[in-house]
Amino acid sequence: MSCITQPAQAKAGIITDAMKHVAEVEMVSPETIRAAVAAGTVVIPANINHKGLVPVGIGRSLKTKINANIGNSALSSCPRQELEKLRHALKYGADTVMDLSTGGNINQIRRSIIEHSPAPIGTVPMYEVLARCETVDNLSESFILDVMREQAEQGVDYMTIHAGLLKAHIPAAKKRMLRIVSRGGSILAAWMNKNNRENPFYTAFDEILEICRRYDVTLSLGDGMRPGCLADASDEAQFAELDVLGELVRRCRAADVQAMVEGPGHIPFNEIEMNMKREQRVCDDAPFYILGPVVTDCAPGYDHITSAIGATMGAFHGAAMLCYVTPKEHIGLPNARDVRDGVIAYKIAAHAADVALGKPGARDRDDAISRARADFDWEKQFELALDPEKARELRAEALAERDMPADHDHKDERFCTMCGPNFCSVRISREL
Amino acid sequence: MSCITQPAQAKAGIITDAMKHVAEVEMVSPETIRAAVAAGTVVIPANINHKGLVPVGIGRSLKTKINANIGNSALSSCPRQELEKLRHALKYGADTVMDLSTGGNINQIRRSIIEHSPAPIGTVPMYEVLARCETVDNLSESFILDVMREQAEQGVDYMTIHAGLLKAHIPAAKKRMLRIVSRGGSILAAWMNKNNRENPFYTAFDEILEICRRYDVTLSLGDGMRPGCLADASDEAQFAELDVLGELVRRCRAADVQAMVEGPGHIPFNEIEMNMKREQRVCDDAPFYILGPVVTDCAPGYDHITSAIGATMGAFHGAAMLCYVTPKEHIGLPNARDVRDGVIAYKIAAHAADVALGKPGARDRDDAISRARADFDWEKQFELALDPEKARELRAEALAERDMPADHDHKDERFCTMCGPNFCSVRISREL
Numbered sequence: 001m002s003c004i005t006q007p008a009q010a011k012a013g014i015i016t017d018a019m020k021h022v023a024e025v026e027m028v029s030p031e032t033i034r035a036a037v038a039a040g041t042v043v044i045p046a047n048i049n050h051k052g053l054v055p056v057g058i059g060r061s062l063k064t065k066i067n068a069n070i071g072n073s074a075l076s077s078c079p080r081q082e083l084e085k086l087r088h089a090l091k092y093g094a095d096t097v098m099d100l101s102t103g104g105n106i107n108q109i110r111r112s113i114i115e116h117s118p119a120p121i122g123t124v125p126m127y128e129v130l131a132r133c134e135t136v137d138n139l140s141e142s143f144i145l146d147v148m149r150e151q152a153e154q155g156v157d158y159m160t161i162h163a164g165l166l167k168a169h170i171p172a173a174k175k176r177m178l179r180i181v182s183r184g185g186s187i188l189a190a191w192m193n194k195n196n197r198e199n200p201f202y203t204a205f206d207e208i209l210e211i212c213r214r215y216d217v218t219l220s221l222g223d224g225m226r227p228g229c230l231a232d233a234s235d236e237a238q239f240a241e242l243d244v245l246g247e248l249v250r251r252c253r254a255a256d257v258q259a260m261v262e263g264p265g266h267i268p269f270n271e272i273e274m275n276m277k278r279e280q281r282v283c284d285d286a287p288f289y290i291l292g293p294v295v296t297d298c299a300p301g302y303d304h305i306t307s308a309i310g311a312t313m314g315a316f317h318g319a320a321m322l323c324y325v326t327p328k329e330h331i332g333l334p335n336a337r338d339v340r341d342g343v344i345a346y347k348i349a350a351h352a353a354d355v356a357l358g359k360p361g362a363r364d365r366d367d368a369i370s371r372a373r374a375d376f377d378w379e380k381q382f383e384l385a386l387d388p389e390k391a392r393e394l395r396a397e398a399l400a401e402r403d404m405p406a407d408h409d410h411k412d413e414r415f416c417t418m419c420g421p422n423f424c425s426v427r428i429s430r431e432l
Numbered sequence: 433m434s435c436i437t438q439p440a441q442a443k444a445g446i447i448t449d450a451m452k453h454v455a456e457v458e459m460v461s462p463e464t465i466r467a468a469v470a471a472g473t474v475v476i477p478a479n480i481n482h483k484g485l486v487p488v489g490i491g492r493s494l495k496t497k498i499n500a501n502i503g504n505s506a507l508s509s510c511p512r513q514e515l516e517k518l519r520h521a522l523k524y525g526a527d528t529v530m531d532l533s534t535g536g537n538i539n540q541i542r543r544s545i546i547e548h549s550p551a552p553i554g555t556v557p558m559y560e561v562l563a564r565c566e567t568v569d570n571l572s573e574s575f576i577l578d579v580m581r582e583q584a585e586q587g588v589d590y591m592t593i594h595a596g597l598l599k600a601h602i603p604a605a606k607k608r609m610l611r612i613v614s615r616g617g618s619i620l621a622a623w624m625n626k627n628n629r630e631n632p633f634y635t636a637f638d639e640i641l642e643i644c645r646r647y648d649v650t651l652s653l654g655d656g657m658r659p660g661c662l663a664d665a666s667d668e669a670q671f672a673e674l675d676v677l678g679e680l681v682r683r684c685r686a687a688d689v690q691a692m693v694e695g696p697g698h699i700p701f702n703e704i705e706m707n708m709k710r711e712q713r714v715c716d717d718a719p720f721y722i723l724g725p726v727v728t729d730c731a732p733g734y735d736h737i738t739s740a741i742g743a744t745m746g747a748f749h750g751a752a753m754l755c756y757v758t759p760k761e762h763i764g765l766p767n768a769r770d771v772r773d774g775v776i777a778y779k780i781a782a783h784a785a786d787v788a789l790g791k792p793g794a795r796d797r798d799d800a801i802s803r804a805r806a807d808f809d810w811e812k813q814f815e816l817a818l819d820p821e822k823a824r825e826l827r828a829e830a831l832a833e834r835d836m837p838a839d840h841d842h843k844d845e846r847f848c849t850m851c852g853p854n855f856c857s858v859r860i861s862r863e864l
Contacts, residue, residue: 102855130854170864177799178806179861186857193864228858229802230787230795269748269788295744295784297798297805299776300813301822305737306780309744312727316701330805330813331823332830344731348738352727355662356701363662363700366729367609370661373729373762374610381732381762390733391763398764422562423534425618426660429611432602432625 004048005216008256010038018044022057027360036061040249041285043158043258045096045120045218050155054118056095058260058320059287060280063359064350065321066093067122067289068343071100072109072333079109081336086113088336092343092387096158096321098122102183106131111154120157122220126184126201139191141204145211152211158218160184160262161208163201164244165224167192172237178228181265185224205248209255218258220289221245226265229297233267234275246282253284260287263319267293272310276317287320294325303329304338304345311346315353322346344387351386374426436480437648440688442470450476454489459792468493472681473717475590475690477528477552477650482587486550488527490692490719490752492712495791496782497753498525499554499721500775503532504541504765511541513768518545520768524775524819528590528753530554534615538563543586552589554652558616558633571623573636577643584643590650592616592694593640595633596676597656599624604669610660613697617656637680641687650690652721653677658697661729665699666707678714685716692719695751699725704742708749719752726757735761736770736777743778747785754778776819783818806858 002008009016015030019037022044023030036042042059058065068089070082082101089097099113099121106128114121129147133139148159162184170189173180180186188199201208212219225241227233245261252259261283267275272293279288292307293314299306307325315322326334326342334342354362365384372380378395385391419425434440441448447462451469454476455462468474474491490497500521502514514533521529531545531553538560546553561579565571580591594616602621605612612618620631633640644651657673659665677693684691693715699707704725711720724739725746731738739757747754758766758774766774786794797816804812810827817823851857 102851127855173861174864177802178858179864181857181861183851183855183857186860187855189864190860229805230798231802269744269784271788296780296787298783298801298816299780299818300801301817301819301826302776302780305740305777306784308737309741309781309784312701312741313745328826328830331826333833335829335833344734345737348728348731348734349741351730352701352738352741355728356703366662369730369732370609370663373661384730385733386731387733394733394760394763397767398760401765401767419534419615423559423615423619425613425615426610428618428622429605429613432606432611432621 003213003256005213005256005258006037006044006046007040007253007258010034011256018046018055021055026057026062033057040253040259041287043218043260043287045122045157045258047152047155047157047215047217049153049215050114050121050157052118053120053157056120058289060318060320062320063362064315064319064353065095066343066346066350067096067098067321067323068094068339069098069100069323070339071098071102072104079105079112082109083112083116084336085339086116088339089343090117090119092340093347094119094343096120096122098124100124100127102127102131110151110156114155122158122160123151123156124160124184124222125151126162126187130187136187136191139200141200144200145204145207148208148211152215152217156217158220158260160220160222161201162188162222162224163199163205163248164221164241165189165199166202166244167198169225169237169240172235172240173225176232176235176237178232180224181228182222182224182226184222188224205251209252209257212257213255216258218260219252220260220262221248223262223264226263226291227267229266230268233264234271238264239278242279242282246284249283249286260289260321263288263290264293265291266297267295267310269295269310269313272313273317276314276319280318288318289321289323290314290319291323292325300330301327303327304342308345308349311349312352315350316356322350347386374430376426435645435688437645437688437690438469438476438478439472439685439690442466443688450478450487453487458489458494465489472685472691473719475650475692475719477554477589477690479584479587479589479647479649481585481647482546482553482589484550485552485589488552490721492719492750492752494752495794496747496751496785497527498775498778498782499528499530499753499755500526500771501530501532501755502771503530503534504536511537511544514541515544515548516768517771518548520771521775522549522551524772525779526551526756526775528552528554530556532556532559534559534563542583542588546587554590554592555583555588556592556616556654557583558594558619562619568619568623571632573632576632577636577639580640580643584647584649588649590652590692592652592654593633594620594654594656595631595637595680596653596673597621597631598634598676599630601657601669601672604667604672605657608664608667608669610664612656613660614654614656614658616654620656637683641684641689644689645687648690650692651684652692652694653680655694655696658695658723659699661698662700665696666703670696671710674711674714678716681715681718692721692753695720695722696725697723698729699727699742701727701742701745704745705749708746708751712750720750721753721755722746722751723755724757732762733759735759736774740777740781743781744784747782748788754782779818806862808858
């Protein structure tokens with residue numbers, strides 16, 4: 001069978017419809033996208049079976065993307081809730097969504113999410129493997145391949161596999177304060193230790209590539225060794241795994257399979273630039289898909305903020321996609337409100353980095369909202385806001401606190417409740 | 433009268449009680465603090481009339497400090513509300529508090545705030561000047577000096593004056609999209625324009641220094657030309673004023689008056705490092721006290737986040753104190769909840785920068801909470817959190833969503849609702 005993946009076509013000189021769409025959205029030429037897809041520095045996760053997909057390009061030469069994780073746990077499972085989270089994630093601007101369900105009817109939830117999502121959908125197949133094999137002792141290469149084949153057939157656009165965490169790395173992880181905080185990574189390490197065998201995702205990697213080639217599933221090479229606290233950042237375990245991920249990127253590219261690399265995690269602010277550059281070097285500039293990073297461990301309840309700080313710095317230094325972190329991180333499973341808070345914090349991080357990097361058109365929205373501010377055009381400010389509802393809510397609250405109704409007609413009001421009419425710098429300085 | 437200011441004593445080789453206290457908190461030697469106060473690279477705002485003050489050191493060699501602004505406007509005035517905001521600000525960790533009241537009984541509100549605050553209190557005297565002189569036409573040097581003398585006598589620890597915005601700078605401001613967004617700056621510019629006179633804070637600067645010397649009031653040299661949108665950042669108007677602020681720093685130091693310099697504002701992420709270094713060079717390393725900076729204009733309702741990103745980058749590159757921005761910025765006057773959200777976002781920014789810079793003891797709290805996480809010690813995690821109440825609230829919410837009571841005894845629960853018992857990476861990898 002001839003290979004139908006985006007990179008196979010790009011290497012053959014073909015500009016696909018997906019590439020054309022990405023070029024238009026990114027305001028670059030289709031040829032630029034084709035060349036980057038051929039080189040592997042841009043991926044377009046687009047399973048041939050995901051009907052209604054609107055393709056998204058991911059790479060550090062393009063606008064920074066954000067991913068929102070949804071999905072249930074065995075303790076809390078409801079397909080309706082997950083579709084509600086999907087709607088929230090897309091409404092507030094997630095570019096891709098991962099279904100990380102680990103319990104309940106995983107298959108049905110995923111099918112429904114794919115059907116309802118124009119955005120690329122990612123999964124961590126290991127979660128379904130585990131949910132289905134009942135006990136980790138039943139884990140096997142063939143079980144993994146079966147699940148990945150089914151998910152690929154179903155239309156999953158990208159899959160995270162922790163194929164780079166090898167048996168030889170486990171002693172380095174045992175020296176850590178929080179050892180292995182990746183769910184998939186910790187389970188694989190436990191299995192490898194118990195059975196004295198190598199990581200099955202690594203040993204079956206050629207078969208996995210075959211599945212991905214067939215449906216054009218993008219591999220997201222997971223970092224099972226991502227540090228779970230500042231004390232564990234940038235250590236031997238993390239970088240030993242990164243070296244293997246670099247090797248796997250080259251195997252993906254040789255097989256015309258698209259690949260991203262996943263990154264940390266908990267990283268002090270001063271080490272973020274180094275981490276981004278190291279990935280670019282070790283993994284031949286494969287798109288880096290980072291989780292946060294969280295820049296302090298001590299703000300549970302606010303990790304959308306601790307991590308948006310790290311994510312901005314990461315994107316500024318070359319991360320291509322930012323996996324959101326919600327306020328519930330380290331505490332529990334996010335609900336719809338947490339999803340909104342996480343998505344908006346990450347839209348801010350991605351946008352701030354794009355503005356700083358001078359990406360095409362990135363600053364236009366800032367200039368437009370600032371012009372509306374200068375003109376006291378409240379409606380336009382709301383429309384241009386990353387979260388118009390929130391801006392309206394807070395404005396209504398501020399009006400209520402000065403005993404004005406929420407539907408007060410503020411269109412022509414040439415001041416805000418912050419300064420009042422006599423101290424309005426915008427009005428005063430316009431009259432200069 | 434001999435000069436009693438901290439720098440006068442430091443230059444005479446005296447280590448004051450305030451310096452000793454700051455040295456202890458900062459984990460450095462008293463002599464280090466004395467030398468930095470003598471050089472002017474550290475200030476200790478401590479009005480001799482502020483009873484019950486616990487002195488705080490501000491300088492880039494020390495831990496990053498945060499300031500919370502409170503205060504009413506003419507549209508919303510209630511002393512009880514302001515004391516409530518003060519309590520919130522101090523409870524969640526503000527190092528200093530500014531009373532920016534512009535209406536109502538300014539004097540009474542300020543007196544009450546000073547009485548109730550162990551933290552240094554700052555003001556912008558121009559607001560009271562304007563509130564009292566009824567119309568800006570009555571503005572005069574002697575009015576300004578009277579108000580500053582009264583506030584100094586009352587115990588205000590530091591005062592923001594916009595003395596660096598000169599008549600010659602106004603044409604550059606008129607080229608901007610948002611001109612002058614500083615309240616004090618815009619009013620002064622309007623007055624200078626109308627009366628064809630120089631900035632009265634500049635012309636009366638020697639008399640101002642006399643008042644500050646007498647009570648050891650620290651001057652915070654305000655940036656009336658701070659950019660109000662990304663389009664206006666790092667421009668001619670901003671840097672022309674900065675040059676004057678550098679000149680004023682040198683005049684303060686010659687007069688044994690403590691001085692900080694205030695900084696922007698709205699700055700794209702890539703220009704923050706340059707802005708910090710420029711202030712250090714132009715203002716001889718006077719402590720830089722920055723407002724944000726906000727790194728994108730288009731997220732009203734979330735400016736505590738847009739600005740915490742900029743503030744972390746600013747502190748990492750040398751800002752000494754971060755003035756918080758609340759979610760209500762650009763929308764209205766903050767309420768108590770907004771104060772809490774702003775303070776915590778800035779505690780995160782300051783702490784993340786201190787960790788990144790390796791300031792003494794900064795990482796201890798992160799390591800302690802991560803150890804508690806590894807031990808499933810939920811109570812200890814809550815205690816060590818920057819906002820324990822919020823962490824407990826979200827935990828209770830997560831428990832409620834799995835139908836468990838909020839007072840469920842989770843002390844010994846070796847997993848969280850995020851992953852559930854079978855996918856708990858922390859537990860699994862501890863058993864390796």
